[in-house]
Amino acid sequence: MKKLIMLLFPVAIAIQSCDKVEGPYGEGGVPAPDNSVTINTGTITGSILDYSVVGATESDTSFLEAKWFYLESGDTSYAAIIFEWNGVKSDSLELSVSPAGPVHFDDTLSIAAGSPYGTLIFHYIADIGATATGTGTVIVTVATNQAARTVLLVDFTGQQCIYCPRGARKATELENLYGEQLIGIAVHAGSFAIPATSGNMYTYDFRTPEATQLATELGVQSYPNGSINFKKVNNNILQLYPAWGSAIANLLQLPPHADITITNSYDETARQLTTTIKTDFIKSLTGNFNLAVYLIEDNIVNWQKDADAIPVDNPNYVHRHVFRKSFNGLYEGEFIAASPAQNSSVEKQYSLTLSNEYNDDHCEVVAFVFYENTMEVVQAARMKIGN
């Protein structure tokens, strides 16, 4: 009997360790706790640092407030806080310390309020004692002219890949969420991008030599696939689309290390485009850095296989952000800086003549700066060619 009782112990632990989640969660973030919630207008403990706004269409002065804050004290000290800015809540910050003691918050948050407010990014630091009963406040005003971190999403796809539209739809959802902070590129490569040699379906060739080289360099073998800033997550430089959101969210919590400004000059008659890329290094960085500048074309209507459409062969599929050309003909761009100092700048200018098959109203320049050895992107930007 004693042994049987011993057996029940690991069984109980195993079952206890599993959430039997029934159905999808509801909207919104972490639900509010049932008790110890206090909303008031005192002064919040700690500091708001490094705040900036990106994507705002007009200058704005807004309040950032702690929407709710609570603390429970006992054997375990537990605190949580959610900020609100222009009516939009941040993710919650939750921490616990055992035994009871000060709770140390040190995290970067972003709140995407959309146009005209843009996305607010800020760093919150606080040590809150175990005996505090809760506070919240109006804290800070923000200006809209500061650089913010941006992220590059490269979506490897093919027109005859039936599951690839799932990746494209996820990219669109994330662009709707993050606005100008997310720079998407669709790279058509691999066996699914090979155009048909007969019939009238899938005969258009979206591929470019640079796109194929990029896919080969990253070892893309399965589709759809993607890479976020060419940064490894769990030792993989490629991620399937369900992992894109969390990878982007994590990167966007970091402060920007560089700012990229694109200035385009386009002669519609000659279809001649000149683009000037200015890279400002906000912080000093170690390593060699490359700049890649691509021409992409948005909203190309053409055939696409789509597992979730009826019929699966869709002649009117809208292909987003198609990688058309690298300005210097190389996917890896060119070297621009070695261990740049804080506040140093590099300016580069490139020109090309647009092919007649491109719709210049839908063309954009995408530029990104990345570590030469790891390819990890530091910052990215895009600009329509007509400015």
Added chain:
Amino acid sequence: MIRKLIIFCLAGSGLMGNSLFAQILNNTGVHGNFELNAQYYDPDSAIGAPVVPEKMLSNGFANILITNGRFTAGIRYESYLNALQGFDPRYTGSGITYRYATYTSDELEVTVGNFYDQFGNGLVFRSYEERSLGYDNAMDGIRLRYNPLAGVYLKGFIGKQRSYFSVGPGIVRGIDGEFNTAEIFKSLADKKTRVILGGSFVSKFQKDDDPLLNLPENVGAYAARINLLHGGFSINAEYAYKYNDPSTVNNLIYKYGDAIYVQLAYAAKGLGLTLSGKRIDNMNFRSDRSAAVQDLNINFLPALPKTQTYRLATVYPYATQPNGEEGINAELFYTFKAKTPLGGRYGTGISINTSAINSIFTSPASNDTLGYETDYLKLGDVTYYRDLNVEITKKVNQSWKLILTYIFQEYNKDVVEGKPGVQNVHAHIGIADITYKINTKNSIRAELQHLATKQDHQDWAMAMLEYTISPHWFFSVYDEYNYGNEIKDDRIHFLNAALGYTRKANRITLGYGRQRAGLLCVGGVCRFVPASNGVTLSITSTF
């Protein structure tokens, strides 16, 4: 030799006294094996074989195992410089990918490090490797096996899964109990009927920081099974249930998953009969919700169709569809006795194996995030796979042996390869496998194969000749020819030749030839395996 070397090094280092050294020497066993597969690649535009910048690629590994009484430890060193074509490039590099130590103390066995294991039929947990496919979901953590009472077998583990040269992001933990009634209750020990009951619970944890979705961080799955034996009859049945688990493979739906697997078998002298059935619904279960193809599977969904080995029978290989399928398989073995009209002088073996696999019935769900609803009593109307295999094995006399096979396959290329709009392939395959034993040392084996189909790449023929000089040498040459292809330029010969040498525990095989391209699709992600042409070298060794 290696054992002596290890002991010599330890003794030389002065870490051991002589008596302890001798004791360890006497009780320690060192075993292992080595395998190297290398290929030199020639670009071949006719079959679409790509240029390989490295020209030569290789996969190699060695297992080294040390045992001493109740203690076992081992490592595996793997090297992919760079990985062979068709293997995931994340295998590039070298290193120790598997290391473990196990000891047994009375009724408790403890393993730390890497381990492979399985609960029941694997519906909720199976960790295993298949090196030739580049599949390895080894656990890295702690496993306990506990045998507290006669007939009671408990297992528990916690760990992460191997992902190439790293581990996946999710934590997997599970517990399994198996109860053999004939061992627990002495009164049942002599009964003809034996019952073994089992139950499992497995859960995974993966952090949710998705900005758009609220995803379950802990996903649990449980299973219950029974194995009933009565004389030559046996029943093996298992049911598994998985809580909602949005993932790449199920396109992020929140529906639960379940699976049932039943196998009935009867065996008697000269006769074997097996009837299997299964139904799978949304049972993809991985320790990373974004993983696909062959990465980070926690469970294993057994395949019903017969595993094919003849080359043209593998042109259309069916792969289990984890998002949903239901099917049955029946298999009959019978041996006509020797010295009967059908058995002849040496007896005649016949086996018949047939499978039918369909989609599951689905209808729209009330809530989009749940994906769909199913009805257990209705059959899905999409044919995924059908096959019929008839194989006759006949030893004609001391010199001649025949294996004659007919196979029919219906293959849903749309579902298995992600090629919508393509017709199901109906293939008829005939195979003659003939062995002629010249004398006690020399034999010749020939295979003649033909695949006839009006779909896909149309007809294929294949011929193989193999000469063996026992016990050391073999030579083989074969050609696969897609002679019936509607596109004349694609009527390609896939010619291969190989020679092998075996001596004691070492085997060396050298080959040259072309390999067909392939496509592998699993639940929403497709991976292309390119064609190849070149020289291959394979070396295996055990000690």
